[in-house]
Amino acid sequence: MRIFAIGDVHGCSTALRRLDSELRFRSSDKVIMLGDYVDRGPDSKGVVDYLLELQLRCQLVSLRGNHEIMMLRAREDRTALTEWLGCGGDATLDSYHCQTSADIPDSHWQFLTSTVAYHETETDFFVHANAYPDYDLADQPDYMLFWEFFGDPSPHHSGRRMICGHTSQKSGVPKDVGHAVCIDTHAFGGGWLTCLETRTGLYWQANQQGQIRANQLR
Template identity: 50%
Template structure:
């Protein structure tokens, strides 16, 4: 059984369908999606539909991203809505994908998915967060800013002895940023690069883009990097 992490999707449903197929994800796998399903890309609705469908076929663990946080805030606050719909955030693309003009166009099942994102996930050998984690603090005690907003930097290995898998910080060259004890797999799918799906045990990763192109490679993950 594999554990496969998928980086920031940001409305790129074609890329998501591509990596699910290319990686051969099946009912024996566990899929961990790292958050930021919404905004910027063309098809947030299609992304969430695809993940909900995937949940019918295999185990999917979905994390919360900072863009889901902003979307939930936008639902409850007019100033937050204005920020979310503003230039650079991408909320307007999310609303447009539902063929509506407001958040009322979004169905309840999709709101439940967005609300249900987890702050982190752990396996025996890895832990998964959207953005980052302070190396000296237990996951359940992490500051929310660290989990959802902090950029990926050359942090020390986490005290748990587990490898960190995260997204959030776009790698604009389209290649995962690998420190050995930590890896960032946000490879700028919405910006014209790639969506990455990583087998965290083998280090094999599969990438697809919105043009339908595919490629794969391998990284070495180990705590003595």
């Protein structure tokens, strides 16, 4: 089994499709999406459409990011709607060619509500944003899992490596501190969408121009 983690997509469907065309995800692969599928970039609808298709042909694990949280809240609360629109939700509505969240397909809302807070493998754990080193994942507060920036994290007491997104690495290079790796590489802002093969440390990056490159964690 190959195990991949993919960083914050933020509506960059072209980059996501390019990674898939390069790596050809298949039924034996586990693909862990680190959240923030929507907002800011040009094609949030296309990203969710593609993930719905992808989950039929690989073992897809879709984590929840803070932008999914904002979008879900905006569906129910007008104040939250204003906040979401100011954080990139306007681009999401544009991608659906609609004025309100009521026009977003039910299947997309079902996907968003099905996203999970974290995922664990034998050697790694996966969260959107961060985790307290002394807390089990089930006991982490939402603020850490979805909102806290990467900073200088301490090793987790489980001994597992943390793989996360959320904190944009504008250099385009994943931030690897050994016991933790951040793979949000600013896809929506002219950077790259990163896909890390967790067992080998190899990673592939695609951008919205359809370019692809590969490297290895150091």
